[in-house]
Amino acid sequence: MNGTVGDVVALVPAAGKGLRLGHDEPKAFVCLGTDSLLKRSVDGLRASGAVDRIVVIVPVDLLDAARGLVGDDVTVVAGGRERTDSVRAGLAVIGGASVVLVHDAARALTPPALIARVVAEVRAGRPAVIPVLPVVDTVKEVDLMGAVIGTPDRSRLRAVQTPQGFDADVLRRAYAAATDISTDDAGLVERIGETVHTIVGDALAFKITTPHDLLLAEALL
Numbered sequence: 244m245n246g247t248v249g250d251v252v253a254l255v256p257a258a259g260k261g262l263r264l265g266h267d268e269p270k271a272f273v274c275l276g277t278d279s280l281l282k283r284s285v286d287g288l289r290a291s292g293a294v295d296r297i298v299v300i301v302p303v304d305l306l307d308a309a310r311g312l313v314g315d316d317v318t319v320v321a322g323g324r325e326r327t328d329s330v331r332a333g334l335a336v337i338g339g340a341s342v343v344l345v346h347d348a349a350r351a352l353t354p355p356a357l358i359a360r361v362v363a364e365v366r367a368g369r370p371a372v373i374p375v376l377p378v379v380d381t382v383k384e385v386d387l388m389g390a391v392i393g394t395p396d397r398s399r400l401r402a403v404q405t406p407q408g409f410d411a412d413v414l415r416r417a418y419a420a421a422t423d424i425s426t427d428d429a430g431l432v433e434r435i436g437e438t439v440h441t442i443v444g445d446a447l448a449f450k451i452t453t454p455h456d457l458l459l460a461e462a463l464l
């Protein structure tokens with residue numbers, strides 16, 4: 244089945260430790276205002292009106308805690324060591340879905356309209372769709388000692404957000420072929436030679452990574 248008909252399943256990787264945020268609990272369980280990042284991300288997916296089923300992937304010791312946060316209509320499974328392992332665990336329970344979104348729990352303020360736009364592009368026949376923004380800083384490549392090796396042309400660089408949307412068969416093939424980890428899912432799709440299409444992202448889809456990001460999110464609420 245291709246992505247133009249059939250169910251849309253959203254996978255929400257939420258099994259990271261949140262080391263850079265530095266809270267006691269894993270990042271997805273940290274509160275932004277009254278609600279956890281995980282609950283806010285799940286609510287955003289629901290509000291998009293474009294998602295039929297949601298699967299969240301959490302640390303194995305927090306399965307029950309997550310079930311309490313997200314509601315009975317959401318499937319909760321245990322993640323793994325790397326993000327790639329966690330997404331793979333989610334992919335194992337998508338059944339016959341035709342479109343898969345992968346959306347970081349850490350992007351808790353992502354506008355529902357962006358989520359709907361990604362789904363619409365996959366429905367229109369794109370095998371893989373990612374929201375991106377231009378890079379504002381100049382980016383340097385450095386060696387292990389910190390010496391600069393090169394300066395890529397900034398006008399051709401983009402910072403990548405989620406949700407990333409895929410024809411389900413394409414993402415299944417990408418994960419079946421993956422031999423190591425990737426920081427995003429589109430990276431694995433690129434490796435099997437499928438074209439990844441970019442759309443304009445949204446500043447509100449930023450990833451909450453550091454204490455500074457959490458402060459910014461609180462100010463934006």
Ligand code: CTP
Nearest residue numbers: 256257258259260261262263324325329348349
């Ligand atoms: N993630 C996951 N499983 C992992 C690692 C990450 O599901 N083994 C999820 C995180 O929960 C997060 C998203 O992937 O929603 C993006 O990862 P990142 O921002 O790096 O979160 P953490 O890995 O939790 O943070 P850190 O790298 O600072 O420890």
Ligand code: MG
Nearest residue numbers: 259260261326
């Ligand atoms: Mg991480």
